Amino acid sequence: MQRSLTIALDMMGGDYGPRSSIPAAVEAVHLHNSLTLILCGNETLIEEQLSRLDALQHPRLKIKHCTQIVTNADEPAYALRNKKDASMRVALDLVKSGEAQACVSSGNTGALFAIAHYVLKMLPGIKRPALISTVPTQTKRPVYLLDLGANVHCDAHTLYQFGIMGTVVAREAQDIEYPKVSLLNIGSEDIKGHEGIKAAAKLMSSCNTINYTGYSEGSDIFSGKADVIVCEGFVGNVALKTCEGIAKLIMHKMTKALKKHLLYRGLALLLMPVIKKIYKKVNPDQYNGASLVGLRGIVVKSHGNASASAFLAAINEAVKEVQRQLPEKIQAAFAENEPTPDTSAENS
Amino acid sequence: MQRSLTIALDMMGGDYGPRSSIPAAVEAVHLHNSLTLILCGNETLIEEQLSRLDALQHPRLKIKHCTQIVTNADEPAYALRNKKDASMRVALDLVKSGEAQACVSSGNTGALFAIAHYVLKMLPGIKRPALISTVPTQTKRPVYLLDLGANVHCDAHTLYQFGIMGTVVAREAQDIEYPKVSLLNIGSEDIKGHEGIKAAAKLMSSCNTINYTGYSEGSDIFSGKADVIVCEGFVGNVALKTCEGIAKLIMHKMTKALKKHLLYRGLALLLMPVIKKIYKKVNPDQYNGASLVGLRGIVVKSHGNASASAFLAAINEAVKEVQRQLPEKIQAAFAENEPTPDTSAENS
The missing domain is CATH 3.40.718.10 (Isopropylmalate Dehydrogenase)
Known part of the structure; x- marks a missing residue:
């Protein structure tokens, strides 16, 4: 420094x-x-x-x-x-x-x-500040998720602005020239999202700063296919806290399963550090700060x-x-x- | 039968x-x-x-x-x-x-x-049909989550009706007389949800069929504190698919960590069945059907x-x-x- x-x-x-x-x-x-x-x-x-x-x-x-x-x-x-x-x-x-x-x-x-x-x-x-934080992915780079709860609902223009802010944060922090930006949506085979998201997608597509790469589903968040994922605060907050909850559940089930058999009980002692390390990684809300941008x-x-x-x-x-x-x-x-x-x- | x-x-x-x-x-x-x-x-x-x-x-x-x-x-x-x-x-x-x-x-x-x-x-x-499915919890009973994507947005009265439908489904399937019903919301210490959710909470509280027990956050879904969790389709779909994504990520990280060390590689063989079983359980979208009610x-x-x-x-x-x-x-x-x-x- x-x-x-x-x-x-x-x-x-x-x-x-x-x-x-x-x-x-x-x-x-x-x-x-x-x-x-x-x-x-x-x-x-x-x-x-x-x-x-x-x-x-x-x-x-x-x-x-x-x-x-x-x-x-x-x-x-x-x-x-x-x-x-x-x-x-x-x-x-x-x-x-x-x-x-x-x-x-x-x-x-x-x-x-x-x-x-x-x-x-x-x-x-x-227009509006956003709460942004990283979530781990299957690649070496995390994905930036915003908004995480600063704004319950967001119009298309606000989501578009979040796309610009997310781009700058990811670019500066991860040293990526053109971070891939995605909008969180529900499955393309389902009812394909609401009008606000479609309008935000249009705005992002025509913006030079944003490298817009299309929609992501909840299951894509952790795949690493995007560097920045934009959603309204209600959805982002639920997604982040769902991660926290499911990580806790998996820890709980894993510990229980391992302790059930004497054989596994010994293994559990050896494995707990590995499992705990992963738990920390998938529980970003707990271990990183979120920034108001x-x-x-x-x-x-x-x-x-x-x-x-x-x-x-x-x-x-x-x-x-x-x-x-x-x-x-x-x-x-x-x-x-x-x-x-x-x-x-x-x-x- | x-x-x-x-x-x-x-x-x-x-x-x-x-x-x-x-x-x-x-x-x-x-x-x-x-x-x-x-x-x-x-x-x-x-x-x-x-x-x-x-x-x-x-x-x-x-x-x-x-x-x-x-x-x-x-x-x-x-x-x-x-x-x-x-x-x-x-x-x-x-x-x-x-x-x-x-x-x-x-x-x-x-x-x-x-x-x-x-x-x-x-x-x-x-008013509207809902897509409902179960999600595993830390207790023996699963929790019923609806709507999972049949309706992108829902007004208060629709959420309230989902509360009644969820109650009937959980009661009949799990043999619980008064299933605990909760509304999915963002943290009470955050901006406390939108007007639609507050209005739905009021309607649920005054309904004899629904045993309304308050808000849940994303992290509470898997705790078992509720038997039924109600949300609009966009949010439910993202939450369910986020589960799918994070379970995949944990599997990926765990397999990678286990394979890294020779010692763990042997353990991995022993543990994979346990891990896979848990993966199946926390990946409900894949392994159970969802019902349109x-x-x-x-x-x-x-x-x-x-x-x-x-x-x-x-x-x-x-x-x-x-x-x-x-x-x-x-x-x-x-x-x-x-x-x-x-x-x-x-x-x-």
């Missing part, structure tokens, strides 16, 4: 708060020697965890005391209006003011989405019951996005394709 | 046609000694396969020659209008006329749906690239549905809940 960079962390989110976010922060400054972290949250709790790890005096770990916490029970609109000194809000404000180049949180997704949208605003010409700033969301290693993975993702200058690259792609002067009226 | 029964089979559907449907039919009449099958399709091809299995003279295998085939490339409307002597259409006509009590096909889903809807019509008071007749859809054993499973499912008198039970449940005189105007 060359340039020095600063990331604001919401220390109070997720099921474990500072107990998982502090070990991750300490590890992150060890890994990246020009990284400074601003730890937003309750000063007492943060100091307690820091001193446990002998990191209270670390010069690149700075505490920003906040008096409020956004809980999982908070409605997004309520959190936005009433929690202006919450760790999540303060971390986003630091990105807005330029004191930090990115924000990482494992807190309430709906609130994070609403506050980030309000504080950071959209990049010019972009389309905003004038970098926001990475870690899973709500993220461990320290998952929170660290989210910090690492934020570091990479800063280095890749992701918002600037997205903005440049939109300037080429949709040279709208400004749509800030839409972004309020 | 007590009562004699007759089922019409579309022999020409799927990727293998009579090559998989004939062995399944022969096996089915061996299994069920009061079952008669009407084999709809090309007489020459059917006879060829039957004679291979020495079953040409079987008294309970009757051939109904058809001159047309619905292909996977056929648009549903085209097949409906122009393929009146196709094996699929003839099999459904036999159900309509009462000569058969159920129909099984592995052909073009969209066409099967459109022709079944047109030929058989809806049961009184039901809400119609005045029983229609079971087998997977397009179904093997003989999968087609046999679909025939077995049809036999059970006839024995359970599923359409009559669904009709009775609707008569209790929605005593609409008739909505045949809607069903055209």
Whole structure:
């Protein structure tokens, strides 16, 4: 890592708060020697965890005391209006003011989405932000799936814009010149999707930035035939969480089957590391962060019951996005394709 | 099996046609000694396969020659209008006329749906038919998932009706008095679903037939916390096919990991049967049939690239549905809940 960079962390989110976010922060400054972290949250709790790890005096770990916490029970609109000194809000404000180049949180997704949208605003010409993450495939490269739940329903133009954003993210992260973009649809032998998807396919086909390669079905997600798969948030969220569920089920059935026979019980001990490694890989929601793209700033969301290693993975993702200058690259792609002067009226 | 029964089979559907449907039919009449099958399709091809299995003279295998085939490339409307002597259409006509009590096909889903809807019509008071199938869970009982793609989008009232149909199917098949019904939604900590789902939840809560237990996320599908999960067809189709895809991915990764080390290579041989069994279980689309419910007749859809054993499973499912008198039970449940005189105007 060359340039020095600063990331604001919401220390109070997720099921474990500072107990998982502090070990991750300490590890992150060890890994990246020009990284400074601003730890937003309750000063007492943060100091307690820091001193446990002998990191209270670390010069690149700075505490920003906040008096409020956004809980999982908070409605997004309520959190936005009433929690202006919450760790999540303060971390986003630091990105807005330029004191930090990115924000990482494992807190309430709906609130994070609403506050980030309000504080950071959209990049010019972009209608809606999207939550994007990778899913493993049978090839060496993962596939980028968006939207994962930031927008329940999406019109054709929004899906098309997600195609551009997904292209930029995959291109920058995976170093692919023309990432293959696909729209998630139901089987071509079934009723062939709704009008919105057909219209999005048309828009994508006629866009120079997007290497549109047709529809994918749910079963194609993991085949590696596409680098980016676009769908509306409801569908993407269900698909991602279905992966999580089925991976858990397979683990459960496999463990049970292996333990059933004495012969297999011995094998199970040998095989468990292999099975667990695969489980981690197919359970991306848990182990990678998801990024909110389309905003004038970098926001990475870690899973709500993220461990320290998952929170660290989210910090690492934020570091990479800063280095890749992701918002600037997205903005440049939109300037080429949709040279709208400004749509800030839409972004309020 | 007590009562004699007759089922019409579309022999020409799927990727293998009579090559998989004939062995399944022969096996089915061996299994069920009061079952008669009407084999709809090309007489020459059917006879060829039957004679291979020495079953040409079987008294309970009757051939109904058809001159047309619905292909996977056929648009549903085209097949409906122009393929009146196709094996699929003839099999459904036999159900309509009462000569058969159920129909099984592995052909073009969209066409099967459109022709079944047109030929058989809806049961009184039901707005839309749904495609329903089971998905395995961590408990001994599977969960019934509907709709799996018969209806891309569904309004609240349709989702509510699916709740009633799912209840009847699970009650009759699993012998549960009050199956737990859930609506598939995106995480409660996210933006909490759309208005249609909230309205459906309200309708389900106030219905005596439905034991409504709240929302499920994608990750909950396999936990067994619900017996029936309701969603619109687009989402259900993606969820089911995602299962298929991730199961394939896990198989792929596991096989690769096991083959990597000499030690594991030996274990792999021992474990493959266990892994394959689990794969079959978590890949329900492939191994069970899906049923089209809400119609005045029983229609079971087998997977397009179904093997003989999968087609046999679909025939077995049809036999059970006839024995359970599923359409009559669904009709009775609707008569209790929605005593609409008739909505045949809607069903055209």
